[in-house]
Amino acid sequence: MLTDWNLPFRVLVDSAPDGLVVCDARGQIVVVNGEAERIFGYDHDELIGQSIDLLVPDRVRGFHHRHVERYVEAPRRRPMGSTLDLHGHHKTGREFPVEVSLSPVTTERGLLIIAGVRDVSDRRRLEHEHRRMASYLASAVEAVQDAFLLFDEHDRVIMMNSAARQLLGHVGDQQVIGRSFEQLLDGTLAADIYDLGAEAREAFRARRLAYHRAPAGVLELRNRHGRHLRVIEHRTAEAGAVTMISDVTDDVERADELRRARAEAEAASAAKSEFLSSMSHELRTPLNAILGFAQLLERDRKRPLDDHQRERLGYVQRGGEHLLHLIDDVLDLARIEAGRLAISAEPVNAADVLVEVVHSLEPMAARGQIELAIAPPAGALPSLIADRTRLTQILMNFGSNAIKYGKPHGHVAFVTELGAASLRIEVRDDGIGIPADKRARIFEPFQRAGQESGSIEGTGIGLTISKRLVELMHGTIGFASEVGVGSRFWIELPIQ
Ligand code: ADP
Numbered sequence: 283m284l285t286d287w288n289l290p291f292r293v294l295v296d297s298a299p300d301g302l303v304v305c306d307a308r309g310q311i312v313v314v315n316g317e318a319e320r321i322f323g324y325d326h327d328e329l330i331g332q333s334i335d336l337l338v339p340d341r342v343r344g345f346h347h348r349h350v351e352r353y354v355e356a357p358r359r360r361p362m363g364s365t366l367d368l369h370g371h372h373k374t375g376r377e378f379p380v381e382v383s384l385s386p387v388t389t390e391r392g393l394l395i396i397a398g399v400r401d402v403s404d405r406r407r408l409e410h411e412h413r414r415m416a417s418y419l420a421s422a423v424e425a426v427q428d429a430f431l432l433f434d435e436h437d438r439v440i441m442m443n444s445a446a447r448q449l450l451g452h453v454g455d456q457q458v459i460g461r462s463f464e465q466l467l468d469g470t471l472a473a474d475i476y477d478l479g480a481e482a483r484e485a486f487r488a489r490r491l492a493y494h495r496a497p498a499g500v501l502e503l504r505n506r507h508g509r510h511l512r513v514i515e516h517r518t519a520e521a522g523a524v525t526m527i528s529d530v531t532d533d534v535e536r537a538d539e540l541r542r543a544r545a546e547a548e549a550a551s552a553a554k555s556e557f558l559s560s561m562s563h564e565l566r567t568p569l570n571a572i573l574g575f576a577q578l579l580e581r582d583r584k585r586p587l588d589d590h591q592r593e594r595l596g597y598v599q600r601g602g603e604h605l606l607h608l609i610d611d612v613l614d615l616a617r618i619e620a621g622r623l624a625i626s627a628e629p630v631n632a633a634d635v636l637v638e639v640v641h642s643l644e645p646m647a648a649r650g651q652i653e654l655a656i657a658p659p660a661g662a663l664p665s666l667i668a669d670r671t672r673l674t675q676i677l678m679n680f681g682s683n684a685i686k687y688g689k690p691h692g693h694v695a696f697v698t699e700l701g702a703a704s705l706r707i708e709v710r711d712d713g714i715g716i717p718a719d720k721r722a723r724i725f726e727p728f729q730r731a732g733q734e735s736g737s738i739e740g741t742g743i744g745l746t747i748s749k750r751l752v753e754l755m756h757g758t759i760g761f762a763s764e765v766g767v768g769s770r771f772w773i774e775l776p777i778q
Contacts, residue, residue: 290703291346295313295315296315296316296317297316298315298317298472298606299317300317300398300400301314301318301319301320301321301322301394301399301400301401302314302315302317302318302331302397302398302399302493303318303334303337303397303399304394304395304396304397304618305350305394305395305397306391306392306393306395307333307354307392307393308392308771309333309334309335310331310332310333310334310349311329311331311332311333311334311336311396312329312330312391313329313330314326314329316566318399318430318599319741321370321372321380321399321401322337322370322371322372323372323373323374323377323595324550325371328373332338334346334350334397334422335347336371337370337371338369338370338371338566339369339370339377340371340705342369342745343350344714349636350395353384353386353395354393354395357386357393357395358386359383359384359385359386360383360384361381361382361386363382366533367379368380368382368771369631370401379401379402379403379406380399380400380401381399381400382396382397382398382399382400382542383398384396384397384398384434385398399682411550414751416644417439418632420441421444423441423442423487424443424444425444426443426526426530427445427525427528428444428445428526428529429442429446429448429449429525429526430442430443430446430524430525430526431484431524431525432444432518432522432523432524432525433463433522433525433599434520435520435521435522436462437463437464437522437523437776438460438461438462438463438662439458439459439460439461439463440458440459440460440522441459442458442459446458446527447772448526449475449511450466450469450470450475451470451473452469452473452475453466453470453473453475455560455680456469460470463491463494463523464491467487467490467491467494468487469476469489471483471486473750474506475504475505475506476503476504476506477503477504477506479504479588484589489501492643493513493515494515494523494525497514497515497516497517500512500514501513501515502511502548508531508536509529509542510527510529510530510531511527511528511530511535511709512527512528513525513526514527514528516525519665524628551619551620552620554616554619554620555616555617555619555620558613558616559613559616559617560610562609562610562612562613565605565609566606566609569602569606569609570606571604571709572597572598573603573606574604576595576598576599576602577599577682579595580595580599583768585625585759587628595655599694604739605739608741610742611741611744611747612741612743614746614747615727615743615746615750616752618750618751618754619750623754624671625751625754625755626669627667627668627669627671627755627756628667628668628669628670629665629666629778630665630666630668630669630670630673631663631665632663632665632666632698632705633661633662633663634683635673635674635677636656636663636675636696636698636707637656639677639678639681639696640654640656640681640696642678643678643681643682643685643768646682646685647685647694650685650686650688650690650692651690651691651692652685652688652690652691652693652694653691653692653693654681654694654695655693655694655695655696656695656696657689657695657697657698658697658698658700663698663700663777664700664703664705664777664778666705666775666776666777666778667755667756667775667776667777667778668755668757668775669751669754669755672724672751672754672755673755673775675746675747675748675751676751676752676773677696677709679744679745679747679748680692680709680748680771681696681745681772682711683692683744683745684709684710684711684713684769684771685711685737686712686738686739686740687711687713687769688711688712688713688714689712689713689714691712692711692712692713693711693712694707694709694710694711695710696708696709697709697710701774703776703777704757704774704775704776704777705774705775705777706772706774706775707772707774707775708768708770708771708772708775709770709771709772710768710770711768711769711770711771712767712768713768715763715764715765715766715767715768715769716732716761716763716765716769717731717732718730718765721763724758724761725745725746725749726746727742727743727745728741729742729746730740730742748773752773752775755775756775756776757773757774757775757776758773759772759773759774760772760776762775
């Protein structure tokens with residue numbers, strides 16, 4: 283019978299997926315299967331009759347021997363060295379990790395020990411790789427500044443960093459891994475970690491839980507130390523959740539500060555414009571009365587003024603007109619600074635504007651004995667994209683300055699130059715020029731570049747207004763000047 287069984291038994295043993303090594307009570311190998319031969323690199327005949335020690339690394343041989351002896355004294359079926367890292371010894375001397383399970387069999391030849399041996403090199407490599415990845419992941423999570431918590435599909439914490447632990451306060455000092463989101467939430471509520479404001483605890487709990495179950499957008503919270511926290515959660519593909527909580531207190535405070543500053547600035551600016559417009563109205567009314575009555579006096583046919591009186595009245599009128607001019611300029615500037623000046627951008631015939639400006643300036647130029655010219659003579663110029671009234675205002679400012687600060691018998695020319703997408707209009711004079719140390723602040727309000735105590739009337743805001751207007755019309759402004767030689771002021775505006 284036994285012989286009949288021999289062949290199938292051999293085939294069975296050989297096709298077993300694990301290595302089988304059978305030895306007797308003295309540790310001598312009596313049976314090995316094909317897988318064991320393959321794992322250890324020996325032929326069948328090289329193993330039979332050898333000590334089992336052949337298959338264990340040199341360094342544990344003595345130790346292994348005692349184990350075999352002890353096993354023989356109390357044989358039972360068990361995995362071997364369950365707490366140890368076991369290694370096999372290959373014929374080439376190479377060591378490899380193995381898992382071994384032992385079972386005793388009593389036969390007529392005495393006790394036999396059957397060792398099932400499995401080469402677990404691949405598995406160990408994978409485990410090692412997994413451990414490495416897990417440690418990478420843990421360091422990455424730890425390196426994140428924000429609090430980080432990872433929940434599994436049962437909503438239990440499986441990973442967190444120390445920022446999260448810190449954020450959880452008392453709750454974070456205890457065991458957190460393995461606790462559910464709800465347990466954590468209740469823990470933090472009981473420990474008063476959050477500042478709920480006017481919200482009832484149950485409402486807060488429900489809101490927090492709802493966000494956790496179906497997170498959308500961000501959740502802003504405050505803790506009781508007044509820190510602003512921004513919670514962002516995502517569900518993971520495995521039906522778990524990732525929670526990230528960042529402390530955004532600095533950002534919130536900065537934004538608050540900015541908002542406050544802006545509101546203050548707007549209020550101040552509104553108050554200033556309000557003040558300026560009401561003041562200019564208050565000033566204009568009596569001023570118009572002064573100018574109106576001065577005119578009546580001047581034209582009074584019944585009681586005409588004598589030359590002396592007429593001269594004095596002239597001072598009143600010029601002073602009044604200067605004041606009116608100043609009020610208009612200040613009001614314009616206030617409107618621009620408050621963003622309340624509407625600029626229309628429409629095609630403007632540059633040649634028409636130049637002719638009109640020169641025409642208006644002629645009486646003033648004549649008084650100053652200054653010759654006015656347009657060069658090249660205003661012919662066909664392209665249309666500018668500008669606000670006609672405001673363009674006229676700028677050119678009047680340039681032109682009147684060129685005359686005011688010109689020399690008797692001097693020249694003022696309006697020079698145009700066509701660029702690729704813009705037209706440059708330059709006002710040139712051969713007047714007194716601007717001192718080098720005054721040029722940098724020429725476009726600032728009330729800067730009169732050394733003319734403060736001079737006899738030439740002015741407010742020092744004409745150029746400020748011109749610059750603001752040009753910028754509102756998407757153009758540029760500039761100047762060049764030399765004392766005693768003259769000045770050039772120009773603007774460039776887009777053409778149609
Ligand atoms: P103002 O009412 O004083 O003329 P502006 O703002 O128009 O004010 O000009 C500022 C200052 O720039 C003037 O006070 C003057 O000193 C100087 N300035 C402007 N244009 C010229 C020019 N063409 N030649 C010399 N100085 C000029």
